[in-house]
Amino acid sequence: MFPQKRRTRVLAVAAATTVLALTAACSGGGGGDEEANDDGTPSGAITVLTWRTDLVEDGTFDDYVEKFKAAYPEVTDVKVEGITDYEGEVKTRMSTDNYGDVLAIPGSVTPDQYADFFEPLGDQEEMAKEYQWINDKSFEGKSYGIPVVGNVQGYVYNKRVWEEAGVTEFPDTPEAFLDALQKIKDNGVEIAPLYTNYKDGxxxxxxxxxxxxxxxxxxxxxxxxxxxxxxxxxxxYGVVDGLIYQAVADGLTEADPTTTNWEESKRLLGTGQVATMVLGSWAIPQMQAAAEAAGEDPADIAYAPTPVKVDGKFHSVAGGDYNLGINVHSKNKATARAWIDWFNHESGFSESQAGLSPIIDGPVPAALEGFVSEVELITLNPAPEGKEALFGDIDKASGIVTTDPKFRQQTIDDARSGARTIEQIFDDLNAKWAEGRASVA
Incomplete structure (x- = not known):
């Protein structure tokens, strides 16, 4: 059986926040409808943008808002706006001043742009005494975002389907991962061993x-x-993109990636029609809920680490999910900051999402205790001072733009058609990257 041991504590990784009072006065338009008191007391109204449309639709955010207003009686309203195409729509809205008061910082915003769009939340070194992964959205010693939850990275899978195919141990090499997918395919022709979610991107x-x-x-x-x-x-990059290519080329993914559907994929995994999806640990509760709604056992949904061992150990990157920031044009920054601090300390969001707490030494959810007992967690080091934007600059100058889904959609297209070998893809990517580096230099 897959290992399910327990561990009570995750690696403590520096990252954090100060509780600094922010004044409400600010020129320009924001998302809030009312100004806060001059003394910085949270009051009035704010707008919060979120990518979690599911939690807006099921009323979870309504409950958060009521509890927040109970904690801050002078707050009149918190409007939570769920956005399906979060990255795309918010990027467009940020061409104006009106992009809410509190929002998750889009991945397209480069570190050197943080101050143009977001209010600094405090000194990076000071904030790192309370929060983990604070380096993710910091620049030149200032932090502009605080993660809402910490994720570990690997893949979510239907344990029943894997075990019925005879796979009872975590694959420890890319080849073993592909072999496991092949066994699943051989065991059930109606099962997609690996689901790419190509269409949603x-x-x-x-x-x-x-x-x-x-x-x-x-x-x-x-x-x-x-x-x-x-x-x-x-x-x-080579192992990851090579594995994607090979899985598609070997017919171990859905029959037609152009017809995939994110919401439907949750049910497919829960019912065992899909065996595996590469997603962060944030996906666990969503998949379990979908399994239960379909009349299946949510305990079938499990989580596994990146299928590579180094020095005999599995490793998983632990890091912050989306970071909440404050619109630099907001008219109600005191209430916006109060929402961020309350959300991280009081809402219970991270535990409900089977994630690690962004607060140092915060609780480990039950869904991950077995996982972290078998895996060494690592946190990526920040870029050296002065080079915070270098990766993004090279990435854009190269024309690859690894943050754009088209980057991997092209790899999947090539694997399906056989138009290019993986070696040709790598040669092309390396040539573009080298040109990008030369251009930036």
Missing amino acids: WPLSQWDGWLGAVTADPDWKNKIVESDTPWTPESD
Whole structure:
């Protein structure tokens, strides 16, 4: 059976926040409808943008709002706006001043742009005494975002389907992972061993969670900005993108990736029609809920680490999910900051989402206790001072844009059609990356 041991504590990783009072006065338009009191007391109304449309629709955020208003009686309203295409729509809205008061910082915003769009929340070093993974959205010593939850990276799978196919141990090499998928395919022709979620696009970025775990190197990202060849058979990018290519080429994914559906994929995994999806640990409760709604056992949904061992150990990257920030144009920054602090300390969100607490030494959810007992967690090191934007600059200059789903959709297209071999893909990517580096330099 898959290991299900318990561990009560995760690695303590520096990252955190100060509880600094923010004044409400600010020029420009924001999302809130009312100004806060001059003394900085949370009051009035704010707008919160969220990517968690499911929690808006099921009333979870309504409950959060009522509890927050009970804690701050002078707050009149918190409008929570769920956005399906979060990255795309928020990026567009940020061309104006009106993008809410509190929002998750989109991945397209580069570190050198943080101050243009977001209010600094405090000194990075001071905030690191309370919160984990605070480096993710910090620049030049200032922090602009606080993660709502910490995720570990690997893949979610239907344990019943895997065990029925005779796979009872975590695959420890990419080849063993592919072999496991092949066994699942051979055991049930109606089962998709691996689901790409190609059509929705954004789930393909979840494979990035394996980067760093492949080589157990917390500096992998800082090293490739100094390299002209990030895609090799042994590198983090090479292993991840090579595995995607091979799985598709071997027919181990859904029959037609252009017809995938994110919401439907949850039910498919829960019922065993899909065996595996590469997603962060945040996906566990969503998949379990879908299994239960379909009349299946939610205990069938389990989580496994990146299928690579280094020095005899599995590794998983632990890091913050979306970071909440404050619109620099907000008219009600005191209430916006109060919402962020309350959400992280009082809402119970991280535990409800089977995630690690962003607060140092916070609780480990039951769903991950077995996982973390078998896996060494690593946290990626921040870029050196002065090079915070270098990866993003090279990525954009190269034309690859690894944050765009089209990057991996093209790999899947090539694997399906056979138009290019993985070696040709890597050669092309490396050439573009080298050009990008030369351009930025």
